[in-house]
Amino acid sequence: MIPSSTLPPYFAPQVEKPDEESHQPQRLSRSRRNVGEPARYWPQNSTIKIAIYDYAVDDPYVLAIKKAAAEWGPHINLRFEFVAGEDADVRIAANPTLNHTGQSMVGTAAQEVPSGHPTMTLPSDHTAQSFTATVLHEFGHMLGAHHAHQHPDANIPWNQASLDRHFSPSSQRVNWLPLPRSDQYEFSPYDPDSIMHYSINPELTTQNLFHSRNATLSAGDIAWANKTYPKVPHTP
Ligand SMILES: [Zn+2]
Incomplete structure (x- = not known):
């Protein structure tokens, strides 16, 4: 059996784009990087x-x-x-x-x-x-990367009742909700453009927040990769 702490994260179910007029989507602010777990780096x-x-x-x-x-x-x-x-x-x-x-x-x-x-x-x-x-x-x-939207600074206004309708408590913990601020994780600044960020359906939030699916590595993903597995060793 796989320990619950190592349950694999699932990519988000595909979420339809909201009707722009009725939903007035609100984009997340931009910043950089990613969430990693150093003990599990190769x-x-x-x-x-x-x-x-x-x-x-x-x-x-x-x-x-x-x-x-x-x-x-x-x-x-x-x-x-x-x-x-x-x-x-x-x-x-x-x-x-x-x-x-x-x-x-x-x-x-x-x-x-x-x-x-x-x-x-x-x-x-x-x-x-x-x-x-x-x-x-x-x-x-x-x-070794975790989900960017699970960064404790993501501040996504999840609608708990809506999450409860769609996902089990275990799935919510593993894939959706903020990770604990723990030394287990390496938190760079929250990166909404990360390939590790889910698309977000406004229905899952309390503030009609929409986030589209990212399709490419972001500058933050690349910065995380460079820092985690540097091609040229860092010099002190
Ligand atoms: Zn995932």
Whole structure:
């Protein structure tokens, strides 16, 4: 069994854009960076072996994952090695019931998952427009990042009754609500543009707040990656 503390975060269910006139969406202010968990960062300059169940390493599905994941590459000192078979640090299962969502263990918590079980799931349709964003998000978790909207400074006015209607208490804690201000986490300034930020449906908030889904790595995501896995060691 996977300890509850390592339950994989899920990407948010796809949320429809609100009617602009009736909802008067309010954008979040801009700032930078991300939320990480240092105890689960991978060793510097290491190679992460990645297996994808049921696909040959040259299958278009695998190539689509590699292409999307490679966007993290220039900003980290880790190498992704896609391997055949199941002997890997990260094991990805394609799930046909997933649409715009996935799930992943955070960082080295993947190593706590028994062999034979996936550490990440992704939608099986790699031609979907959202596929790249989903891969970037789940690989962010795999690198050790948590959700940007769970930053304690995000100050998202959640409508608790609405959250209760849609999500279990456990899902709310793992995926939606603010993380505790704990040394367990590394908090850079709240970054609403992060790939690790969910889209937010105004119905889930008390102040009609709307946040669109981010599709690319933000400057904050890149800053976090550079700081977490620096290509050039920091000098004192
Ligand atoms: Zn997530």
